[in-house]
Amino acid sequence: MSAVRESEASAPDPRPVKNRATAATPRVVTGMVVRSRKGSLSLRVQGRALAVTAVLGAALVLLMGIALTTGDFELSVGEVLQALFGNGSGAADFIVNTLRMPRLVTALCVGAALAVSGAILQSLTGNALGSPDIIGFTNGSATGALVVIVVLNGSMTQIALGALVGGLATAAAVSLLMLGRGLQGFRLVVVGIGVSALLLALNSYLITRASWQEALEAQAWLIGSLGNRLWIHANTIGLAVVVLLPLAFFLARRLSMVEMGDGIATALGVNVTRTRAALLVISVALAAFATAVTGPIVFIALAAPQLARRVTRSSGPVLLPSALMGAFLLALSDLAVQRVFAPALLPVGTATGTIGGLYLIWLLITESRKSRA
Secondary structure (H helix, E strand, C coil): CEEEEEEEECCCCCCCHHHCCCCCCCCEEEEEEEECCCCCCEEEECHHHHHHHHHHHHHHHHHHHHHHHCCCCCCCHHHHHHHHCCCCCHHHHHHHHHHHHHHHHHHHHHHHHHHHHHHHHHHHHCCCCCCHHHHCHHHHHHHHHHHHHHHHCCCHHHHHHHHHHHHHHHHHHHHHHCCCCCCCCHHHHHHHHHHHHHHHHHHHHHHHCCCHHHHHHHHHHHHCCCCCCCHHHHHHHHHHHHHHHHHHHHCHHHHHHHHCCHHHHHHCCCCHHHHHHHHHHHHHHHHHHHHHHHCCCCCHHHHHHHHHHHHHCCCCCCHHHHHHHHHHHHHHHHHHHHHCCCCCCCCHHHHHHHHHHHHHHHHHHHHHHHHHC
């Protein structure tokens, strides 16, 4: 393998200015390109992105250690490691492997899934507001899951399938409403907000048709919570992440080409239609499975990819740093609601909703100023 240092300024983004506030700004591509000797394989590596990835990975390890050792029953690192390897005492084994570890694994996987889902949609639409919770895919997944919970009294597997069907059906509906106009621009956001409002109304109707106990459970689930999560939940979202994230990472290079415009992507040999369809399905599936196990947890999919881009200063999609950022934000939010508000059992969705609402206000103000500039 050989490494070549490259730094070049490419042509401005060919998409219309009305669809991207930064469309007139040239994209500066920097980094190290690693190629095979015959040139058949090449990979662009950015030093800053690698450093950020390493820092986020270290922060996640530290956060996991804090989550597993602190709480009502404090444990040492040694006790946690012994419990994880099956050599701990009965109390430590129960606390680590039954109470804390499933919740932590669920938080990490759900955060990563939502962040990558949002990163893909924001890249495909060229819009900072293009996330599954804004466009309505998350609410569509919630509708599918609620139908299974309230009407069919289904199992965890059936709830996951219902959420997947609901998310894909919502994506199909939004795509039909946008037929012939592409996925770019604020039009998609407006259409998505409208579809999301309709789905919220449908979700409320489903709750009114449920029994008292089912309605309470469904309403608590709709807030988004990591409480009482068991290994069945962790295994469900873990399997989805193991299958779908590698597919997303494999298509990341094509995604960066599609982001530059259909004409450039086609000239570079990318089948734009198939690539968009595959990435859209992956994005919806990630959001659907995440919603199935925790309920709709808002704003992780919106904020994590943008924070990852800002800290890496990357001109294209950064899926791996986005996944780590989403996992870190959700795990940190869950740890905060457990420790700061104890002994109250506060759902993590309230924390992400509060922080995300403030972030959304700041984002709207920033984008409005850019559009007027």
